[in-house]
Amino acid sequence: MRAVTPSADGCEECLKTGDAWVHLRLCETCGHVGCCDSSPNRHATKHFQQTRHPIIKSFEPGEEWGYCYADDLFVETL
Numbered sequence: 348m349r350a351v352t353p354s355a356d357g358c359e360e361c362l363k364t365g366d367a368w369v370h371l372r373l374c375e376t377c378g379h380v381g382c383c384d385s386s387p388n389r390h391a392t393k394h395f396q397q398t399r400h401p402i403i404k405s406f407e408p409g410e411e412w413g414y415c416y417a418d419d420l421f422v423e424t425l
């Protein structure tokens with residue numbers, strides 16, 4: 348697992364449209380930053396559906412957990 352560079356400080360799509368988000372998720376494949384499933388637009392999940400990049404990591408300060416969509420698996424520390 349190599350480190351990726353986050354593409355933005357917030358959800359890329361929400362920043363463009365001016366929408367709000369609850370939490371942020373970082374795509375471990377390409378560095379896309381998207382909002383979580385508690386957010387109105389759920390861009391992290393949409394990013395997986397569009398790209399099939401399976402692994403995300405929490406982009407919240409102090410949170411290290413990750414999640415794999417393909418395996419529906421939570422990882423405490425990624």
Ligand SMILES: [Zn+2]
Pocket residue numbers: 358359360361368381382386388389390391
């Ligand atoms: Zn979003």
Ligand SMILES: [Zn+2]
Pocket residue numbers: 374375376377378379394398400
């Ligand atoms: Zn990605």
